[in-house]
Amino acid sequence: MIEVQGLTKRYGPKTAVDGMSFTVHPGRVTGFLGPNGAGKSTTMRMIVGLDHPSAGTATVNGRRYAEHHAPLHEVGALLDAKAVHTGRSARNHLRAMAATHGIGRSRVDEVIDMTGLAPVADKRVGGFSLGMGQRLGIAAALLGDPQVLILDEPVNGLDPEGVLWVRTLARHLASQGRTVFLSSHLMSEMALTADHLIVVGRGKVLADAPVADVVAGATGKVVRVRSPRATELEDLLRRAGAGVVTTEPGLLEVTGRSRSQVGDAAADAGLPLHELTEVGGSLEDAYLQLTAEELEYQSSALDQTTGAFAPTTEGALR
Amino acid sequence: MTTTTRTALPALPEARTSRTNRTRSGDGVTFARVVVAEWAKFTSLRSTTWTLVATVVAMVGVSVLAAWGTTIDAVDAGTGPMNLAQFLGAGYQLGQLSVAVLGVLTITGEYSTGMIRSTFAAVPRRVPVLGAKALVLAGVVALTSLVSLALSYLATMPFHDALGARLDLGDPETLRLTLGVPLYLVAISLLAFGVGVLVRHSAGALTAVIALLLVVENVLMLIPLRVIELISPFLPSTAGRRLLFDQETLTAVDAATSGAHLTPWQGYGVLLAWVAGLLVLGAWLLRRRDA
Ligand SMILES: Nc1ncnc2c1ncn2[C@@H]1O[C@H](COP(=O)(O)OP(=O)(O)OP(=O)(O)O)[C@@H](O)[C@H]1O
Ligand SMILES: [Mg+2]
Numbered sequence: 001m002i003e004v005q006g007l008t009k010r011y012g013p014k015t016a017v018d019g020m021s022f023t024v025h026p027g028r029v030t031g032f033l034g035p036n037g038a039g040k041s042t043t044m045r046m047i048v049g050l051d052h053p054s055a056g057t058a059t060v061n062g063r064r065y066a067e068h069h070a071p072l073h074e075v076g077a078l079l080d081a082k083a084v085h086t087g088r089s090a091r092n093h094l095r096a097m098a099a100t101h102g103i104g105r106s107r108v109d110e111v112i113d114m115t116g117l118a119p120v121a122d123k124r125v126g127g128f129s130l131g132m133g134q135r136l137g138i139a140a141a142l143l144g145d146p147q148v149l150i151l152d153e154p155v156n157g158l159d160p161e162g163v164l165w166v167r168t169l170a171r172h173l174a175s176q177g178r179t180v181f182l183s184s185h186l187m188s189e190m191a192l193t194a195d196h197l198i199v200v201g202r203g204k205v206l207a208d209a210p211v212a213d214v215v216a217g218a219t220g221k222v223v224r225v226r227s228p229r230a231t232e233l234e235d236l237l238r239r240a241g242a243g244v245v246t247t248e249p250g251l252l253e254v255t256g257r258s259r260s261q262v263g264d265a266a267a268d269a270g271l272p273l274h275e276l277t278e279v280g281g282s283l284e285d286a287y288l289q290l291t292a293e294e295l296e297y298q299s300s301a302l303d304q305t306t307g308a309f310a311p312t313t314e315g316a317l318r
Numbered sequence: 319m320t321t322t323t324r325t326a327l328p329a330l331p332e333a334r335t336s337r338t339n340r341t342r343s344g345d346g347v348t349f350a351r352v353v354v355a356e357w358a359k360f361t362s363l364r365s366t367t368w369t370l371v372a373t374v375v376a377m378v379g380v381s382v383l384a385a386w387g388t389t390i391d392a393v394d395a396g397t398g399p400m401n402l403a404q405f406l407g408a409g410y411q412l413g414q415l416s417v418a419v420l421g422v423l424t425i426t427g428e429y430s431t432g433m434i435r436s437t438f439a440a441v442p443r444r445v446p447v448l449g450a451k452a453l454v455l456a457g458v459v460a461l462t463s464l465v466s467l468a469l470s471y472l473a474t475m476p477f478h479d480a481l482g483a484r485l486d487l488g489d490p491e492t493l494r495l496t497l498g499v500p501l502y503l504v505a506i507s508l509l510a511f512g513v514g515v516l517v518r519h520s521a522g523a524l525t526a527v528i529a530l531l532l533v534v535e536n537v538l539m540l541i542p543l544r545v546i547e548l549i550s551p552f553l554p555s556t557a558g559r560r561l562l563f564d565q566e567t568l569t570a571v572d573a574a575t576s577g578a579h580l581t582p583w584q585g586y587g588v589l590l591a592w593v594a595g596l597l598v599l600g601a602w603l604l605r606r607r608d609a
Contacts, residue, residue: 045435045608045609048439048442049438049439049442050435050438050439050608051609065442066442068346069345069346070345071347071439071440071441072439073345073346077439079439080435082431083432083433083434083436083439084432084433084436085427085428085431086431087363087431088359088362088363089362092358092359092362093362093436095358095362096356096359096362097355097436097440099351099354099355099358100352100355100440100441101345101347101351101440102345102348102351140436
């Protein structure tokens with residue numbers, strides 16, 4: 001369990017994290033979602049005591065991270081990829097980390113096998129690909145077999161097989177009753193991996209709810225209706241109290257009414273319909289809507305992230 | 319054959335059964351474990367090995383050159399027997415540079431690569447890391463200096479007779495000059511380490527330390543200002559180096575400078591005070607700063 005209370009971090013005049021409060025519960029995967037510069041990494045660094053909060057507190061299993069006698073057994077963290085000396089081999093890196101807690105070499109070999117690092121374990125980390133560095137970070141996080149895992153963009157740089165593996169791993173760890181907290185700005189990934197979402201923008205929590213609720217709550221459903229007698233239909237729906245927007249001649253976007261309600265109303269008035277669809281409700285829509293005003297780096301960065309991956313459909317949401 | 323080069327998806331971790339076992343008090347971070355970890359880190363970097371080898375080669379090389387050169391001079395000038403300790407420690411000037419580099423990189427190498435975040439995630443109290451690193455560094459530098467002395471002794475053997483030199487460790491001054499080498503080099507490596515902890519960037523810290531050792535103190539000694547004359551004897555390497563000077567050199571140095579004339583051990587004490595000051599300041603900042 002991770003508890004964050006009024007957490008704030010200022011770097012000079014810049015407020016990177018602005019009074020965040022949330023709780024990450026065990027037994028499920030909690031996604032930490034937000035655009036670039038939203039403060040996800042900073043928050044995670046504060047949780048594991050690397051950055052000092054300007055205000056507020058962060059505790060893991062009831063204590064501040066630094067107060068744990070055996071932190072690696074409590075929390076496994078993958079922070080920035082390659083928080084590793086480039087001149088050392090993966091195995092030696094893990095052995096040195098393990099030594100601080102008296103963790104044996106057999107456990108080091110175990111996590112190396114688990115993360116598929118075996119073929120490169122004795123090579124210098126400096127020559128690792130982004131994906132191998134990421135696997136090493138995950139191996140280090142698993143070293144102490146911790147109850148809480150904090151993974152900052154774990155799929156960053158992984159190949160499709162690796163992405164699938166991280167997703168399976170995260171779900172598996174949560175199913176064992178562990179607390180799994182992972183950040184991403186990839187909504188499609190979150191839709192597939194997370195049960196619960198904490199959406200942030202500009203250092204503030206924008207939403208903290210199950211994935212499905214975030215989607216429903218942020219977008220509301222929109223019904224798209226095409227009719228040759230759109231103007232009459234618009235009048236009719238407006239009089240009934242629905243929200244209507246005309247985006248092009250003959251096409252209406254209706255909010256506040258379900259698809260069947262719109263269809264029935266048209267039938268009662270004898271108005272023909274050429275199209276009747278329910279749109280919206282994807283996590284991407286929800287996300288864009290939530291973070292629209294909170295964007296740190298307008299458009300270009302976000303366009304890239306949204307464009308770069310396979311489209312998220314409603315079907316992907318649980 | 320349809321086997322691909324890809325490995326199968328790695329196994330998923332099993333929940334370990336005996337969590338309670340691992341929360342026993344014997345299972346957490348202890349200073350001894352941090353020392354073991356720092357030792358493992360130190361010995362698993364090729365660059366440190368090479369720096370140490372370079373230190374030994376440089377120090378032995380200078381010893382041999384000094385002995386050989388003096389043999390020629392001595393024959394010409396016909397001087398009397400000499401103290402061998404002076405030749406064995408002759409390479410300290412070069413040696414101090416490489417141990418200073420080692421001291422700086424011990425800590426700044428972790429900052430430049432991001433390793434420091436892994437280190438502090440494992441030992442969030444941080445100060446034990448500082449202590450363990452200092453301990454490992456001091457031990458390794460002491461050992462390296464002793465090895466250099468021993469090898470220098472062996473390598474200069476062909477010149478011992480010609481120099482009429484002997485090594486009488488029963489003589490207090492000889493003992494001081496000999497042990498002074500590891501003591502001085504350990505202190506210098508820790509001084510550099512302390513600067514590294516404060517500065518955190520390799521290039522900045524290296525420049526600062528090397529400038530301090532080679533330039534600043536020597537330049538200051540040339541400035542005939544009263545304030546500087548008063549301060550100068552208390553600068554770290556000016557003070558510490560006195561441990562490596564024989565009585566003759568000390569007298570000559572003192573004749574050329576005004577200000578305090580420290581005894582060799584007082585001088586070394588001043589150097590140690592600098593080291594302690596830097597490390598205490600470093601520890602304080604280490605806890606306060608973001609990693
Ligand atoms: N050490 C630092 N000094 C100054 N500013 C910083 C520092 N670390 C982060 N910031 C700023 O704080 C803000 C939040 O950064 P952070 O890395 O936490 O965002 P993020 O949500 O992880 O973004 P991304 O998705 O790009 O990883 C950014 O504007 C960043 O520039
Ligand atoms: Mg980040």
